[in-house]
Amino acid sequence: xxxxxxxxxxxxxxxxxxxxxxxxxxxxxxxxxxxxxxxxxxxxxxxxxxxxxxxxxxxxxxxxxxxxxxxxxxxxxxxxxxxxxxxxxxxxxxxxxxxxxxxxxxxxxxx
Amino acid sequence: xxxxxxxxxxxxxxxxxxxxxxxxxxxxxxxxxxxxxxxxxxxxxxxxxxxxxxxxxxxxxxxxxxxxxxxxxxxxxxxxxxxxxxxxxxxxxxxxxxxxxxxxxxxxxxxxxxxx
Numbered sequence: 001x002x003x004x005x006x007x008x009x010x011x012x013x014x015x016x017x018x019x020x021x022x023x024x025x026x027x028x029x030x031x032x033x034x035x036x037x038x039x040x041x042x043x044x045x046x047x048x049x050x051x052x053x054x055x056x057x058x059x060x061x062x063x064x065x066x067x068x069x070x071x072x073x074x075x076x077x078x079x080x081x082x083x084x085x086x087x088x089x090x091x092x093x094x095x096x097x098x099x100x101x102x103x104x105x106x107x108x109x110x111x
Numbered sequence: 112x113x114x115x116x117x118x119x120x121x122x123x124x125x126x127x128x129x130x131x132x133x134x135x136x137x138x139x140x141x142x143x144x145x146x147x148x149x150x151x152x153x154x155x156x157x158x159x160x161x162x163x164x165x166x167x168x169x170x171x172x173x174x175x176x177x178x179x180x181x182x183x184x185x186x187x188x189x190x191x192x193x194x195x196x197x198x199x200x201x202x203x204x205x206x207x208x209x210x211x212x213x214x215x216x217x218x219x220x221x222x223x224x225x226x227x
Contacts, residue, residue, distance in 0.1 A: 033215055035218075040221075041221070042115075042202045042204075042221045043202070043218050044218070045215040045217070047215075090154070098156035098159060098167055098169070099146075099154075099216070100156075102153070103153050104153070
């Protein structure tokens with residue numbers, strides 16, 4: 001059974017600070033996606049990383065896929081209150097179509 | 112921007128009743144999915160659908176569940192006899208092309224199913 005461990009589960013920091021969220025597995029994924037989910041809404045895709053070692057930037061968000069395609073990180077620079085939300089990672093298996101989800105990181109940025 | 116539309120947004124049903132959750136995926140997408148999220152828990156895969164048939168399903172997707180794409184635009188999830196533990200947010204998603212390495216998913220806003 002493939003599992004994705006996401007950490008931390010909860011993070012509350014001051015505006016302007018940097019933070020990193022981690023997503024780890026013992027399994028290899030063909031791709032890994034990061035989503036943001038607001039209460040009562042569906043997950044919204046932020047980025048897909050496919051190649052081992054790949055780094056993608058989305059404004060102040062930097063996403064990295066591990067060399068072995070088993071782990072990923074999301075780094076936010078100079079966090080802002082608008083970054084508050086639930087961040088989810090989800091991995092796509094090598095030979096199947098379903099996504100395996102992490103439990104999410106609830107992020108609160110205090111002004 | 113194209114979006115996945117789900118109806119209803121909230122459904123309350125009595126235990127043992129049948130419910131149909133409806134989804135309109137993005138029109139040129141080929142892969143369709145149902146996921147569910149029990150309150151406070153992880154998102155869980157239910158089923159994937161491609162070329163008018165189920166391509167994969169999870170252990171959750173037992174004989175009480177079925178999916179259909181009746182008219183080329185709608186994608187439905189039917190729960191034949193609902194149980195209390197079926198209460199969850201149900202998300203429909205669609206994806207454009209390719210296999211596991213393909214495009215990212217677009218999710219609908221979900222249907223909150225409450226079984227009483």
